[in-house]
Amino acid sequence: MKDIHAFLCSPAESTLRHGPHDRIVMSSRVRLARNLRDYAFPGWAKKPERVKILETILPAVSSLPEMADSFADGMDNLAALDKQLLVERHLISREHAAKSVGSGLVINRAETFSVMINEEDHLRMQALCPGFQTRAAWQAIDQLDSALEKKLNYAFDNELGYLTACPTNLGTGIRVSAMLHLPGLVLAEQINPIIQSVNKLGLAVRGLYGEGTEALGNVFQVSNQMTLGESETVIVERLEKVLSQIIEHEENARQTLLEKKPKVVFNHIGRAYGILANAHSISSKEAMNLLSLLRLGMDMELFPGAPRPLVDELFLTTQPAHLQKQISDKLTAEERDLIRADMVRARLKDLSRPVTK
Amino acid sequence: MQCCVCKAKPATVHLTQIVGEKMQKLDLCEECAKAKGVNDPASFAMADMMLGLGASQELDPSSGAVEVKCPRCGFSQADFKKSGRLGCPECYRTFAEGLGGLLKTMHKGTRHVGKAPEALRQTRDNVDRLKTLQKKLTKAIETEDFELAAQFRDEIKALGSAAPAKTR
Numbered sequence: 001m002k003d004i005h006a007f008l009c010s011p012a013e014s015t016l017r018h019g020p021h022d023r024i025v026m027s028s029r030v031r032l033a034r035n036l037r038d039y040a041f042p043g044w045a046k047k048p049e050r051v052k053i054l055e056t057i058l059p060a061v062s063s064l065p066e067m068a069d070s071f072a073d074g075m076d077n078l079a080a081l082d083k084q085l086l087v088e089r090h091l092i093s094r095e096h097a098a099k100s101v102g103s104g105l106v107i108n109r110a111e112t113f114s115v116m117i118n119e120e121d122h123l124r125m126q127a128l129c130p131g132f133q134t135r136a137a138w139q140a141i142d143q144l145d146s147a148l149e150k151k152l153n154y155a156f157d158n159e160l161g162y163l164t165a166c167p168t169n170l171g172t173g174i175r176v177s178a179m180l181h182l183p184g185l186v187l188a189e190q191i192n193p194i195i196q197s198v199n200k201l202g203l204a205v206r207g208l209y210g211e212g213t214e215a216l217g218n219v220f221q222v223s224n225q226m227t228l229g230e231s232e233t234v235i236v237e238r239l240e241k242v243l244s245q246i247i248e249h250e251e252n253a254r255q256t257l258l259e260k261k262p263k264v265v266f267n268h269i270g271r272a273y274g275i276l277a278n279a280h281s282i283s284s285k286e287a288m289n290l291l292s293l294l295r296l297g298m299d300m301e302l303f304p305g306a307p308r309p310l311v312d313e314l315f316l317t318t319q320p321a322h323l324q325k326q327i328s329d330k331l332t333a334e335e336r337d338l339i340r341a342d343m344v345r346a347r348l349k350d351l352s353r354p355v356t357k
Numbered sequence: 358m359q360c361c362v363c364k365a366k367p368a369t370v371h372l373t374q375i376v377g378e379k380m381q382k383l384d385l386c387e388e389c390a391k392a393k394g395v396n397d398p399a400s401f402a403m404a405d406m407m408l409g410l411g412a413s414q415e416l417d418p419s420s421g422a423v424e425v426k427c428p429r430c431g432f433s434q435a436d437f438k439k440s441g442r443l444g445c446p447e448c449y450r451t452f453a454e455g456l457g458g459l460l461k462t463m464h465k466g467t468r469h470v471g472k473a474p475e476a477l478r479q480t481r482d483n484v485d486r487l488k489t490l491q492k493k494l495t496k497a498i499e500t501e502d503f504e505l506a507a508q509f510r511d512e513i514k515a516l517g518s519a520a521p522a523k524t525r
Contacts, residue, residue, distance in 0.1 A: 228466060
């Protein structure tokens, strides 16, 4: 049995993944919901049925050529901390982290595919790409799905499409989403009108970890909500259009802030630097919000020569499970805040103050 | 549709009742429904439509009706109200009537467009073509273009023998 922590690449390596527009679009993802025809949905199936479903799906997924050299296991074999680690890497949902016997997980070596078994549906498979690559993510998961449909009996109806546990996912079962870093729109106080107009287009805006989470570190997730009555390509293309517009708005907001309110920008970034480089106790929430400003400072070239991955890595390693995995899982929240601050100070030791004219 | 009691007014209240193993459907006009002791349709329609299943499957508990349950997994309308999720793929057929309205409020359309499993794709295309051809045939007969009608008839015949039974 593989250890998930040893299987995943290190936080430092993960920051080396790049894609188009990755200053603003941190990652793109497409997930598909699928179910087997002859079984009850996971939320209604009893444990023996769920175990049987898992025993049917897990080998089918693992045997795909795309999933050669993968991590594949039951959720009951993962420690709570490991599950949390996977949530922080966006490889599983928070809902899936709460699962145990009868649910499972398959992740490929490159961490581009993650297949959750018996989450809300029998199958929730996602393709994750760095930067703005929604179309590439769709093509990748479409291929994986086409290979898998030859091995499993999907629940499909000519009228309603792929049948899902929740009617909100019916039809294509697709959710296209992108994780966006939007500090400019937040600082310029333009984020709320943007969220409202995106909502009006039938798209959802959520926080860092999806449904019901807050936008820590100025990170927002934009995704489609409607899945029935439109093809996957149409849904992907609409999201692409909206994302391009949000990127443009964010770029404009940053530009305008620098031209019209440079002191406001320098003040925020300077304070963020000051606290991160000198604090002796810091919560993960505060760390993420300040690291977001540091990231903005790097985008604005206020830290000449500083390596961008430095901030991206801290963005991951300061999160609770990542921190505990490095040190020990027997720390109290207060102890973690001290260690987190020590780590951030040490990592930022060679970073000079922001250069402001 | 006419009221099945007075056979005069249009039916606006539709009930599905399961007695023993048998399913009974009733279509009533508002007055007859009230006379039969069914609650004011306006009072239950809205909330239930929003929650999921339509008024058609909701009965006044005092009338002693049995709740509709999915024959395959035993899931009921009450379970859906609690979780917002269905029990199994078959539930979509069991609760089809009530779900129709909900899907309309939730999605762009009520008919799937997009990917289908390869194995079903051909059947799906054939069913679509069959429907179109039948429409064309009716139209051709209406316009008395019998030559064209004969052509459509032959095409439908050919398609019918090639396509396996409908998958639904």
